[in-house]
Amino acid sequence: MSYLDKSLEEIHAALKDGKVTSKELVEESLKRAHDYQDELNSFVTILDDAKEKDITDNVLSGIPYAAKDNYSTKGILTTASSNILSNYVPVFDATAITKLKEANACLIGKTVLDELAMGGTSTTGHTGPVKNPWDTSRLIGGSSGGSAAAVAKGIVPYALGSDTGDSIRKPACYGGIVGVKPTYGLISRWGLFAFASSLDHLGCFAKSVKDAAYVINNMKGIDDNDMTSWDSSNIDLVKDIDKDVSGKKLFYIKEIVDELKNSNQKYYYNFINILNYCKELGIEVKEESIDIKLLKGAYPTYMAISCAEATSNNSNLTGIPFGNKKDGDNPYEVMINTRTEGFSELIRRRFVIGSFILQKENQEKLFKNAQRLRRLIVERVTELFKKYDGYIVPASGDIAPHFNEEIDRLSEKYLLLENHLVIGDFGGFPSITIPSGEIDNMPIAINITGPIMEDAKIFNIAKKLEEKIGFTPLSLRKEK
Numbered sequence: 001m002s003y004l005d006k007s008l009e010e011i012h013a014a015l016k017d018g019k020v021t022s023k024e025l026v027e028e029s030l031k032r033a034h035d036y037q038d039e040l041n042s043f044v045t046i047l048d049d050a051k052e053k054d055i056t057d058n059v060l061s062g063i064p065y066a067a068k069d070n071y072s073t074k075g076i077l078t079t080a081s082s083n084i085l086s087n088y089v090p091v092f093d094a095t096a097i098t099k100l101k102e103a104n105a106c107l108i109g110k111t112v113l114d115e116l117a118m119g120g121t122s123t124t125g126h127t128g129p130v131k132n133p134w135d136t137s138r139l140i141g142g143s144s145g146g147s148a149a150a151v152a153k154g155i156v157p158y159a160l161g162s163d164t165g166d167s168i169r170k171p172a173c174y175g176g177i178v179g180v181k182p183t184y185g186l187i188s189r190w191g192l193f194a195f196a197s198s199l200d201h202l203g204c205f206a207k208s209v210k211d212a213a214y215v216i217n218n219m220k221g222i223d224d225n226d227m228t229s230w231d232s233s234n235i236d237l238v239k240d241i242d243k244d245v246s247g248k249k250l251f252y253i254k255e256i257v258d259e260l261k262n263s264n265q266k267y268y269y270n271f272i273n274i275l276n277y278c279k280e281l282g283i284e285v286k287e288e289s290i291d292i293k294l295l296k297g298a299y300p301t302y303m304a305i306s307c308a309e310a311t312s313n314n315s316n317l318t319g320i321p322f323g324n325k326k327d328g329d330n331p332y333e334v335m336i337n338t339r340t341e342g343f344s345e346l347i348r349r350r351f352v353i354g355s356f357i358l359q360k361e362n363q364e365k366l367f368k369n370a371q372r373l374r375r376l377i378v379e380r381v382t383e384l385f386k387k388y389d390g391y392i393v394p395a396s397g398d399i400a401p402h403f404n405e406e407i408d409r410l411s412e413k414y415l416l417l418e419n420h421l422v423i424g425d426f427g428g429f430p431s432i433t434i435p436s437g438e439i440d441n442m443p444i445a446i447n448i449t450g451p452i453m454e455d456a457k458i459f460n461i462a463k464k465l466e467e468k469i470g471f472t473p474l475s476l477r478k479e480k
């Protein structure tokens with residue numbers, strides 16, 4: 001097995017002992033990125049001039065990684081997978097990228113997303129759809145699909161993503177890897193293209209919970225450039241990751257699990273089996289109800305709030321200060337032509353919805369009601385968190401869909417099972433998806449979500465469950 005496929009701690013030890021060099025790891029990672037590009041299309045840009053870095057005591061030093069193409073990278077093309085930014089080269093790094101530079105991590109490429117991170121399929125990027133490494137006739141989910149596919153295939157040991165609705169935690173499920181978004185503000189949003197600022201989170205994909213803990217430990221921290229970031233210097237996600245979890249309490253959401261039982265028996269029994277593992281670990285698991293009207297309303301609420309915020313945030317994409325400018329006889333024509341040609345239909349649709357919701361006469365009924373629903377959901381979950389350390393739910397309702405599979409977006413299955421992860425973003429709760437097994441040779445997963453700022457506890461529970469489950473990621477199954 002190549003060192004690139006080992007855990008971050010093992011790679012670090014090998015680098016320290018001189019068994020492998022940073023240069024060799026970077027070269028191998030770049031080679032894999034190129035070798036699998038035709039098959040997966042996970043990269044917008046592969047950084048062929050990526051350089052090795054000195055090995056320090058930081059576990060990430062000298063090790064390659066990839067970042068979603070909505071992270072600003074100084075001097076490196078950053079497109080957000082949109083035609084409107086197809087030529088944009090930022091003059092600054094996102095804070096998370098700066099922190100990883102300081103850790104001597106080696107960025108080897110920028111990954112494909114759904115255009116401007118709006119979507120759940122990774123099929124809408126301007127460089128084409130990302131394929132699922134488990135079965136290339138299926139999608140990997142989105143919007144951080146390129147990063148998920150790159151980790152699932154073993155191109156990089158970890159990759160960065162962003163999560164506004166579920167964009168890390170859903171593709172992690174479809175790719176059979178770990179995906180985490182920590183508490184809102186644990187990681188600075190500076191330099192991440194704003195989609196919906198009150199919901200945007202940075203996070204990562206990795207092969208294991210502990211690897212993810214190392215990555216988030218290095219990305220986090222208070223930042224003057226993001227007023228919503230906070231001092232987390234007392235939080236270490238690795239330190240207590242192996243602590244005994246007996247006595248911890250989790251709940252599962254009855255309405256979501258009932259819907260799984262009705263619609264997907266295999267997934268349901270896998271979930272019940274995971275609950276048994278919890279019991280074996282000494283974790284008490286109970287059933288709790290959340291008003292089904294609130295649960296079914298979560299996704300429409302998400303769409304209302306995120307489209308409204310996205311319309312406002314993306315109003316700077318005019319082609320005039322930066323981006324792919326189109327011709328016109330006056331500034332208005334330039335903006336109209338730039339935005340009409342630059343955005344795909346899906347994005348324009350979201351901006352129409354967002355503008356409608358924000359119109360003065362609609363604000364009370366649509367925007368403010370969505371805010372109220374968001375608050376009711378967060379209040380109910382927060383009330384439950386007074387009695388529990390977190391909740392556990394199936395991460396999706398099914399395995400990754402085929403390209404062009406028909407999806408009934410008004411079905412209970414879609415509303416309850418496929419979109420409940422937005423609750424984690426509504427409350428800014430730390431939330432992690434870990435693989436729980438397979439159906440028809442495709443991965444399925446569970447998600448654990450906890451109270452804000454209790455990230456370490458969520459990592460600890462996830463790590464212990466991961467050990468019990470004993471899932472082998474795809475990239476470790478074949479001889480490389």
Ligand code: GLN
Binds near residue numbers: 117119120162195
């Ligand atoms: N699928 C959701 C959407 O389409 C989530 C996107 C995200 O988290 N960036 O908006």
